[in-house]
Amino acid sequence: MTSEWTKKCFAFRKKNGETLADMLEPALQIDPTRIAIHYEGQAISFGELDQAANRVANGLIGLGVKPGSHVCIHVDNRPEFIYIFFGVMRAGCVLVPTNVMYTAYEMKHIIEDSGAEALFVIGPLAAKLKDILPELPVLKHVIEVGTPELDGSLDFASFCGSSTTDRPDATARPDDTAIIQYTSGTTGKPKGAMVSHANILAVLDSVSNLDEGPIVLQDDDVSVLVLPLFHAYALDLILGLSLIHATSLVLMNRFDTEEVFASFERYKVTLFSGAPPMFHAFVNTPGLEKYDASSLRLVSSGAAPLPVVLMERFLELTGAQIMEGYGLSETAPTLSSNAAGKVTKPGSVGPPIPGVKMRIVDENDVDLPMGEVGEIIAQGPNIFKGYWQREEETAVAMRGGWFHTGDMGRVDEDGYYYIVDRMTDMIIVSGYNVYPIEVENIIMRHPKVMDCAVIAKADDHQGESVKACVVLKPDVTMEADEMIAYCLEHLAKFKAPKYVVFRDSLPKSPTGKVVKRELRELEGDA
Numbered sequence: 001m002t003s004e005w006t007k008k009c010f011a012f013r014k015k016n017g018e019t020l021a022d023m024l025e026p027a028l029q030i031d032p033t034r035i036a037i038h039y040e041g042q043a044i045s046f047g048e049l050d051q052a053a054n055r056v057a058n059g060l061i062g063l064g065v066k067p068g069s070h071v072c073i074h075v076d077n078r079p080e081f082i083y084i085f086f087g088v089m090r091a092g093c094v095l096v097p098t099n100v101m102y103t104a105y106e107m108k109h110i111i112e113d114s115g116a117e118a119l120f121v122i123g124p125l126a127a128k129l130k131d132i133l134p135e136l137p138v139l140k141h142v143i144e145v146g147t148p149e150l151d152g153s154l155d156f157a158s159f160c161g162s163s164t165t166d167r168p169d170a171t172a173r174p175d176d177t178a179i180i181q182y183t184s185g186t187t188g189k190p191k192g193a194m195v196s197h198a199n200i201l202a203v204l205d206s207v208s209n210l211d212e213g214p215i216v217l218q219d220d221d222v223s224v225l226v227l228p229l230f231h232a233y234a235l236d237l238i239l240g241l242s243l244i245h246a247t248s249l250v251l252m253n254r255f256d257t258e259e260v261f262a263s264f265e266r267y268k269v270t271l272f273s274g275a276p277p278m279f280h281a282f283v284n285t286p287g288l289e290k291y292d293a294s295s296l297r298l299v300s301s302g303a304a305p306l307p308v309v310l311m312e313r314f315l316e317l318t319g320a321q322i323m324e325g326y327g328l329s330e331t332a333p334t335l336s337s338n339a340a341g342k343v344t345k346p347g348s349v350g351p352p353i354p355g356v357k358m359r360i361v362d363e364n365d366v367d368l369p370m371g372e373v374g375e376i377i378a379q380g381p382n383i384f385k386g387y388w389q390r391e392e393e394t395a396v397a398m399r400g401g402w403f404h405t406g407d408m409g410r411v412d413e414d415g416y417y418y419i420v421d422r423m424t425d426m427i428i429v430s431g432y433n434v435y436p437i438e439v440e441n442i443i444m445r446h447p448k449v450m451d452c453a454v455i456a457k458a459d460d461h462q463g464e465s466v467k468a469c470v471v472l473k474p475d476v477t478m479e480a481d482e483m484i485a486y487c488l489e490h491l492a493k494f495k496a497p498k499y500v501v502f503r504d505s506l507p508k509s510p511t512g513k514v515v516k517r518e519l520r521e522l523e524g525d526a
Contacts, residue, residue, distance in 0.1 A: 005219040006208055009245050018174040019197040020240075021089040024050050027246035036243065038267060039079050039251045046246065049082065051165040056087020058163035063141050065118055067092030067170050070180065072116035072139075073230070074098045074107065074125055077253045080145045080156065081229045082239065084120050089178065089197075092170035096180045096192070097230040099432070100125060101492040106190070108132045110182050111139055114192055114388065120156070123147045174198040180388050181232050181329040183433060190438075192388035195236070199332040202381035204240045206353045207334065217245045222295075223271035224263055226252040226278070231431070232333040233302050238273050257281050261291040268295040272320075275303040275431040276310065276463050279322065283313040296320040300339070302327065303431030304463045305419055308346045324349050326419060328405060330384040330397070331356075335376075335405075336417050348416040356380035360411050365400055373420050376409045377402040425516050427456040427464050429494045434466055436516075439497065442490045443468060443483070448476045453506050453514045457499055457525050468497035469519060471506060478502070 009026035016025040024046055027034055032047030065071065071088045073095060075081045088095045096114045098107060100122075107129060111119065115138050121129065123146030130150060133139065142153040172178070178200060180192040208217065223242050227234040242249040250263050255278060263269060279301060282288060299320045311322045325337035326349035335358060338350035352358045359367055360374040368374040383403045386394035397404055406426075409419045427434040436454035443452045451471035459465040468487075472478055480500035487496040507518040 003218055006217050006245060010205070010208065013244055018201065019089065019172050019176075020178050020200060021086070021092075021172065021197075023240065023244050024053075024086070026244060030246055034246055035248045037079055037082065037249050037251050040253070042079070044079055049079075049086070050167075052079075052083040052160065053086030053090055054165050054167050055160040055163040056083050057090035057168050057170065058166070059143075059159045060087065060091040060093065060118065061168055061170065062163060063118065065091065065093060065141070067172065068094065068176070069118070070094045070096050070114045070116040072096040072098060072111055072114065072119045074100060074102075074119065074121040074129075075145055075229075076100050076122055076125075077226070077229050077251055078122075078145075079251065080120075080122075082251075083160075085229075085235070085239075089172070090168060090170065092172045092176075094177050094180055096182070097235060098182065099230055099492060100228065101494060103490060103492060104128045104132045105490050106492060108135065109189060110192075111136050113189075114180055114182075117141065118143065120145065121150075123149050126150050126153070172197060174201070175385075177385060179232075179235070183329045191390055191393065193330045194385040194388055195232075195329070195332045196385055199382045199384060200236045200240060202355060203237065203332050203334045203353070204244055206355050206382075207237070207241065207337070207339070208245065209354070217241070217247065218270075219247070221245070221247040221270045222250065222267050223247065223273070224250045224252065224260060224267075224269050225273075226255050226260060227273065227275060227303075231303070232329040233273070233275075233327075233431075236333050242271075255281075257285040257288060261288045261293060264296060265292040269293075270295055271298045272296060273300045273302065276301060276306045277430045277461055279306060279310045279314050280461055283310055283317060289317060293318040293320065298339070299323065300325060300337070302333075304428045311346050326350070326417065330403060330405075331378065331380075332382040332384065334382070335378050335380075338416075341414070341416060345412075345414075345416050348412070348418050350417065351415040352378075352380075352417075356382065358411075358417060359402070360409060365402070370413060371410055373408055373410050376405045376407050376417065376419075378405065379403070425455070427454075427466055429459075429464055429466065430462045432494045434495045436466075439466060439468065439487065439491065439495055442487055443470065443497075446483070446486055448472055448478050450474075451506055453516060453519055454497070455516055455520050455523065455525060459498075462494075465498040466495065467499040467501070467523070467525065469506060469523065470500060470502050471504065472502060 012026040012029045027046035036046045036049045037044040118141040126149035144153045145156040177194045178197045179195045182190040299322045323338040327334040336350045338344045340353045341351045357379045439454045450473045456464040457467040483500045507515045
């Protein structure tokens with residue numbers, strides 16, 4: 001049954017607002033001195049988090065940033081990210097989170113495409129932006145967290161120190177866009193999924209009020225957040241669940257197996273959410289059994305399929321069963337979870353969470369019988385508003401009033417879903433989506449390259465790695481390391497090829513399109 005603590009927190013939130021700006025209300029009403037964040041020896045209360053968020057909001061308003069404006073963030077996992085997130089919400093603005101591994105080339109596209117007026121950036125990541133800032137006239141304000149690296153930027157500490165801790169009057173409506181989450185586009189350029197306040201809260205409310213199982217949250221729950229905050233899985237779901245239930249969060253800046261397990265013991269952690277590469281690292285790190293992980297009662301995995309063997313080995317190591325879920329940035333981010341079912345089925349992503357409908361359909365959107373493989377489509381209050389400034393792509397994704405995920409799956413007799421393949425050739429590297437066309441566009445710019453195709457290569461650690469099959473121009477030579485280095489100059493590390501092979505030709509259809517299925521077979525990667 002839903003816990004009394006969950007009911008109490010839910011009542012406070014429903015009474016005090018329906019936007020992400022109000023997510024701290026339960027804790028502020030119950031006890032603002034409760035610890036919200038543990039971070040590298042710091043203990044930050046909900047009251048302190050509330051004041052820091054208000055300083056950010058008032059600072060933005062003081063700069064003339066209006067409600068509805070887009071604010072970009074390029075910051076790693078640290079309390080300032082959370083201050084900025086809530087500050088942007090309380091200023092009535094829209095947050096545009098960006099992957100901290102993005103290059104200047106990738107950042108330029110997102111800032112330009114989103115029309116962001118302000119950018120928060122961590123000092124060590126700011127230097128790479130020096131050359132692109134003069135090319136971004138729409139970007140009016142740059143605020144640096146830490147030691148300033150850029151001329152004309154604002155220092156975050158001074159920016160906040162000159163602002164008041166009073167909550168500003170700026171407000172947003174539930175259906176207003178809260179976050180624009182950029183995801184790789186099939187045309188090679190990332191596109192922004194517009195997620196509303198109501199979309200995210202619909203997921204949090206649904207997951208919070210499951211009647212059975214370990215998902216039922218308690219007042220003494222403690223969770224670890226080591227997944228990157230710029231990712232929808234971490235920002236929309238894990239952070240959101242912790243804060244609206246006034247529970248403590250152990251925030252970690254980087255992933256280290258021993259540090260994570262030490263935190264389990266030190267803070268008596270009850271909740272942990274990770275991605276497959278993390279669980280792979282856990283079960284392959286000797287000595288972790290020396291830590292007491294017996295407090296864990298809910299462990300979840302998302303962002304990419306998790307091999308069943310990793311679930312089994314993690315269960316042996318900790319005694320905790322991993323529950324898989326499924327979702328996308330466009331679904332804020334959850335569609336289904338084993339936590340929503342009566343049992344956990346390894347290999348399944350579970351049934352839909354309450355309020356969500358899912359179907360398996362053929363190419364004409366006709367429902368397929370149980371067990372047959374087709375595209376997964378979904379409806380629900382969590383489905384995004386559309387892609388920013390991409391009406392045609394939105395219409396295609398939402399045809400017939402259902403969101404078409406592009407993922408292939410099947411459903412069993414109990415309503416549990418299984419992801420079996422992807423309709424596109426998308427590659428998932430450590431939970432991050434990589435569309436081959438984006439990498440191919442970069443490779444094709446190299447003066448020595450005549451043709452190329454990018455495919456996935458199975459990787460025990462990352463799930464998949466990027467493999468580039470390259471056809472060089474006549475009478476030129478190249479080593480694989482040269483191509484990898486070239487790609488790293490223009491792409492985030494997870495997008496750059498880990499493997500490069502040189503071929504005389506690529507298999508193509510009569511219309512000239514590379515037949516990647518055949519290429520994978522030729523390369524032994526089918």
